[in-house]
Amino acid sequence: MIVEQTPVLIALDWGTSSLRAFLVAADGAVLERRAAQRGILNVPDGDFAATFAEFVGPWRAQHPALPAITSGMIGSRQGWREVPYVEAPAGLDALARGLALVEGGQFSIVPGVMLRAGASPPDVMRGEETQIFGSLAACAPDEAGVFILPGTHSKWALVEAGRIVWFATFMTGEVYGVLKAHSILGRQMEGEADDADSFRRGASHAFDQSATLGGLLHKLFSTRTLGLFGALPARGTAAYLSGLLIGSELDEALPAITAWLGRPPSRVGVIGEESLARRYVEALSMHAIEAVPAAADAVALGLLRIARAAHLVKD
Amino acid sequence: MIVEQTPVLIALDWGTSSLRAFLVAADGAVLERRAAQRGILNVPDGDFAATFAEFVGPWRAQHPALPAITSGMIGSRQGWREVPYVEAPAGLDALARGLALVEGGQFSIVPGVMLRAGASPPDVMRGEETQIFGSLAACAPDEAGVFILPGTHSKWALVEAGRIVWFATFMTGEVYGVLKAHSILGRQMEGEADDADSFRRGASHAFDQSATLGGLLHKLFSTRTLGLFGALPARGTAAYLSGLLIGSELDEALPAITAWLGRPPSRVGVIGEESLARRYVEALSMHAIEAVPAAADAVALGLLRIARAAHLVKD
Numbered sequence: 032m033i034v035e036q037t038p039v040l041i042a043l044d045w046g047t048s049s050l051r052a053f054l055v056a057a058d059g060a061v062l063e064r065r066a067a068q069r070g071i072l073n074v075p076d077g078d079f080a081a082t083f084a085e086f087v088g089p090w091r092a093q094h095p096a097l098p099a100i101t102s103g104m105i106g107s108r109q110g111w112r113e114v115p116y117v118e119a120p121a122g123l124d125a126l127a128r129g130l131a132l133v134e135g136g137q138f139s140i141v142p143g144v145m146l147r148a149g150a151s152p153p154d155v156m157r158g159e160e161t162q163i164f165g166s167l168a169a170c171a172p173d174e175a176g177v178f179i180l181p182g183t184h185s186k187w188a189l190v191e192a193g194r195i196v197w198f199a200t201f202m203t204g205e206v207y208g209v210l211k212a213h214s215i216l217g218r219q220m221e222g223e224a225d226d227a228d229s230f231r232r233g234a235s236h237a238f239d240q241s242a243t244l245g246g247l248l249h250k251l252f253s254t255r256t257l258g259l260f261g262a263l264p265a266r267g268t269a270a271y272l273s274g275l276l277i278g279s280e281l282d283e284a285l286p287a288i289t290a291w292l293g294r295p296p297s298r299v300g301v302i303g304e305e306s307l308a309r310r311y312v313e314a315l316s317m318h319a320i321e322a323v324p325a326a327a328d329a330v331a332l333g334l335l336r337i338a339r340a341a342h343l344v345k346d
Numbered sequence: 347m348i349v350e351q352t353p354v355l356i357a358l359d360w361g362t363s364s365l366r367a368f369l370v371a372a373d374g375a376v377l378e379r380r381a382a383q384r385g386i387l388n389v390p391d392g393d394f395a396a397t398f399a400e401f402v403g404p405w406r407a408q409h410p411a412l413p414a415i416t417s418g419m420i421g422s423r424q425g426w427r428e429v430p431y432v433e434a435p436a437g438l439d440a441l442a443r444g445l446a447l448v449e450g451g452q453f454s455i456v457p458g459v460m461l462r463a464g465a466s467p468p469d470v471m472r473g474e475e476t477q478i479f480g481s482l483a484a485c486a487p488d489e490a491g492v493f494i495l496p497g498t499h500s501k502w503a504l505v506e507a508g509r510i511v512w513f514a515t516f517m518t519g520e521v522y523g524v525l526k527a528h529s530i531l532g533r534q535m536e537g538e539a540d541d542a543d544s545f546r547r548g549a550s551h552a553f554d555q556s557a558t559l560g561g562l563l564h565k566l567f568s569t570r571t572l573g574l575f576g577a578l579p580a581r582g583t584a585a586y587l588s589g590l591l592i593g594s595e596l597d598e599a600l601p602a603i604t605a606w607l608g609r610p611p612s613r614v615g616v617i618g619e620e621s622l623a624r625r626y627v628e629a630l631s632m633h634a635i636e637a638v639p640a641a642a643d644a645v646a647l648g649l650l651r652i653a654r655a656a657h658l659v660k661d
Binding site for chain 1: 561
C-alpha cells in the first residue's frame with residue numbers, strides 16, 4: 032500500500048548560478064523537485080518575483096497554505112533582498128531569528144553566517160549553513176563535526192553542539208577555473224580533470240613540505256614545467272592542477288582545524304556535487320582522513336529544520 | 347665634439363608578447379632601437395624570418411658584417427627554433443657554448459637555463475638569464491647577488507661568482523591577471539593597481555603569519571570580504587590584490603633565498619618594467635630589504651656580454 036505523504040514546506044536553494052526547488056514532507060523526504068540554471072545572475076531581467084512564481088506557483092495552487100523558504104545568494108546584495116548575516120557561533124535558533132520575510136510574507140530568506148576572527152578580515156557564507164544543518168544527522172549524529180563544502184569558493188566548517196563555531200573560505204574552485212580557461216596552464220591541457228594518477232601527483236606535490244619552496248605561486252609553475260619536459264601527459268594536466276589546488280586547500284585548512292580540535296580530524300563530512308566531492312575524498316584519504324559524503328538533497332532537510340525552528344512548520 | 351660610436355652588435359630581446367631590437371656599441375651603449383608588439387605569439391603568419399628582416403634589415407644594410415644575437419622565447423618550442431636549455435649553475439661561458447646558429451649563421455639564439463633541484467620538478471627561464479648578466483655590473487659589482495625579475499612568470503635568481511646558481515619561478519603576474527579579468531574579485535574592482543595604501547594592506551595581510559590560516563587560497567577571499575563590508579574601496583581592490591600576491595611571492599621566495607645565503611638578503615636587484623618594479627621595491631621595503639633597480643636596457647648589455655664570450659664580438 033502506498034501512503035501519499037503530505038507536503039509541509041516549499042524549500043528553495045537559490046544560488047549564484049542555479050535554482051533548485053523542493054516540495055518537502057514532514058520527515059524531510061523530497062516529494063517533488065524542480066531545478067534550472069536560474070541562479071541570481073541568470074534570472075531574466077532580474078525579475079526574481081516572476082521566477083519565484085514560475086517555480087512555486089503550481090505547488091502553491093495545489094497547497095495554498097504551504098510556507099516557503101529559501102537559502103543561498105538570493106539573500107545577498109545582488110539577490111532579491113539583502114538579509115543581514117548572523118554571527119558565528121550560529122545554530123538553528125539564530126538562523127530562525129534572522130529569517131527575513133519577503134513580499135508580504137510570501138516566503139522567508141535564510142540569513143548567511145559571518146565569522147569575525149580577531150584582526151583577520153571577516154569570513155562569510157550564504158547557503159552552506161543550510162546544507163550543513165541538513166547534513167548533520169547523516170554525517171555527525173552528535174551534532175558536532177567537520178564539514179567541507181567544495182565549490183567555486185570552498186568552505187570548511189566546524190560544528191559543535193549544533194552550532195557552526197568556525198569556518199573559512201578557500202577560492203580553490205575559482206582559481207582552478209580561471210587558470211584552466213585563461214592561463215598558459217590551460218593552453219597545454221587536453222580533456223577534463225579525471226585522470227586519477229595525475230590528480231594524486233598534484234596533491235602529493237602540494238603536500239610536499241620538504242622543499243624550501245612550499246608556496247602555491249611557485250608550485251603552480253610545476254604544471255607547466257612537467258608538461259614541458261614530457262613528465263606529465265596533456266590529458267593529465269587538468270587533473271594535476273586540480274590535485275595541486277585541492278591539496279593546497281587541505282594544507283591550508285587542516286592546521287586550523289587541528290588547532291581548534293586539539294587533534295587532527297579523523298572524519299570529515301563532504302557536501303557537494305558528486306564528481307567534485309570524489310576528488311576531495313581522494314585527497315583526504317592521502318591524509319588518512321575518512322570522508323563521509325552527504326546526501327545530495329541535504330539542503331531540503333536543512334531548510335525544513337530552519338523552518339521548524341522558526342515555527343513556520345509545526346513539529 | 348660629438349664622436350659617433352661604431353656599432354658592434356645587433357641585439358634582440360624577443361619575448362612572448364614583444365620584440366625589442368638594439369644597435370649596440372662596444373661599451374654597451376644603445377645607439378638605435380626599434381620595438382613593437384611582435385612577440386612570438388604576435389608574429390604575422392608565424393613568419394619569424396620576415397619580422398627579423400624587417401627589424402634587422404636596415405641595420406644590416408648599413409653595417410653588413412654586424413653579428414646579430416637574440417634571447418627570449420624565440421628559442422622556445424613555440425619560437426623560431428627550439429634551443430636546448432643549459433643547466434644551472436650557468437655563467438656567460440655556458441650560455442656562449444649553448445648558442446644556436448640560425449639560418450646559415452644569420453644570427454644566434456641564446457639558450458635558456460634549466461635548474462634541477464632534487465626531486466622537485468625542474469624550473470626554467472628564457473631571456474631572464476640575459477637580463478641578469480646585463481644587470482650584474484650595475485646591481486652586483488662583485489658578480490654575486492639576488493635578482494627579481496617581476497612579470498607574468500616572476501623569477502628570483504641567485505648569482506655567485508658570475509654564475510646563476512639557483513632560481514625559481516612564481517606565477518604571480520598571471521594569477522593576478524586572470525583573477526582581475528575573469529574572477530568575482532575583478533568584478534568589484536574599479537581602476538588600476540595604483541592605490542599605495544591598499545597595496546600595503548594587501549602585502550601586510552600576505553606577510554601576516556599570526557593567523558592559523560596562512561595560505562593564499564584563503565587569503566585571496568579577503569579581497570572580497572573586505573569589499574563586502576565596506577572596509578576596502580572599490581578603487582583600491584586591484585592594488586590590494588596586487589599587494590596580497592606580490593607579498594605572498596616574497597613570503598615564498600625569501601625563506602629559500604635565506605636558506606641559500608645562510609642569512610636574509612639585504613639587497614636585491616629588481617629588473618623589469620618600471621611601474622611593476624616599483625611595487626616590488628615597496629613590498630621589499632616592508633621587509634627592510636634594499637632594492638636596486640636595473641637599467642631598462644640591461645638586456646642589450648647582457649647580449650653584448652654573451653656575444654663577447656662567444657667571440658662573435660671582439661674584446
